[in-house]
Amino acid sequence: MHNHPDALFDALWQDYRRVTPSADRIHALLAERESTPVMNDHIALRTFNLAPVGLEALAAHFLHLGYRQGGEYHFEAKKLYARHYEHPDPAMPKAFISELLTEQCSPALQTIVQNLVAQVSPQAPEADNFLYSGRHWALDYATYQQLLQESEYAGWLAAWGYRANHFTVSINQLASVDSVAEINSLLKENGFTINRAGGEIKGSPQEYLEQSSTMADRVMARFSDQQAVIPSCFYEFAKRYPMANGQLYPGFVAASADRIFESTNAQ
Numbered sequence: 001m002h003n004h005p006d007a008l009f010d011a012l013w014q015d016y017r018r019v020t021p022s023a024d025r026i027h028a029l030l031a032e033r034e035s036t037p038v039m040n041d042h043i044a045l046r047t048f049n050l051a052p053v054g055l056e057a058l059a060a061h062f063l064h065l066g067y068r069q070g071g072e073y074h075f076e077a078k079k080l081y082a083r084h085y086e087h088p089d090p091a092m093p094k095a096f097i098s099e100l101l102t103e104q105c106s107p108a109l110q111t112i113v114q115n116l117v118a119q120v121s122p123q124a125p126e127a128d129n130f131l132y133s134g135r136h137w138a139l140d141y142a143t144y145q146q147l148l149q150e151s152e153y154a155g156w157l158a159a160w161g162y163r164a165n166h167f168t169v170s171i172n173q174l175a176s177v178d179s180v181a182e183i184n185s186l187l188k189e190n191g192f193t194i195n196r197a198g199g200e201i202k203g204s205p206q207e208y209l210e211q212s213s214t215m216a217d218r219v220m221a222r223f224s225d226q227q228a229v230i231p232s233c234f235y236e237f238a239k240r241y242p243m244a245n246g247q248l249y250p251g252f253v254a255a256s257a258d259r260i261f262e263s264t265n266a267q
């Protein structure tokens, strides 16, 4: 496992930008306007709740780096459970880790997913590079389609495996942009597509968190029997507000997160 968060986040970013060209372009657009580096609020990771790849196996990489467990979140309709992890140094990005509750899914999905996870070597999740190691299983296009029909999340995860599902720009740290509404205008002026599920701005100052995201890029992915253009990853933007004690809200908002998951849906 990595010994400094910067090394982990740099490696995650290099992998993510390769499959998310729009994030790379938006990052450049922002960096050009800013005199200090663009900071990340959080990243998100996805997994199945099966050994050896359950949420805890991913979280171990962050605990090793001095992160602590934060809030937990339930998504009943999507059959997901999530937790966030935060570092004592608030400049370090948070990690939002979710897992698919496979036992709540159809027997057909369970069989497919058990077969995928059985191909993961038991030692793999402890490797330095696990969180950006991609897919650990063979997957044909028809199986991908079958998973997608039941769960967009399962399809995405089967196709892309272990990597940052998104990075999130911290609007609080930007000098040239003050609000989610402003970021959204900038994105639209530059031709990017915003996730409109539940409205372009998710959350509110009353919930201490406002967010928006792009829709995932569509890029060529390789399956065992063919290649196909499918949704990859997206870019997110977050503005946090101070709570009564003056500290910025450190958590997530389940109702907003529920719609942000849909940024990887087929458009």
Ligand code: OOG
Binding pocket: 044, 045, 046, 096, 098, 165, 211, 236, 252, 253, 256, 257, 258, 260, 261, 262
């Ligand atoms: C995570 C969606 C939730 C947030 O900021 O609320 C989220 C995902 O799509 O894997 O990132």
Ligand code: NI
Binding pocket: 042, 043, 044, 096, 166, 168, 236, 260
């Ligand atoms: Ni997010």
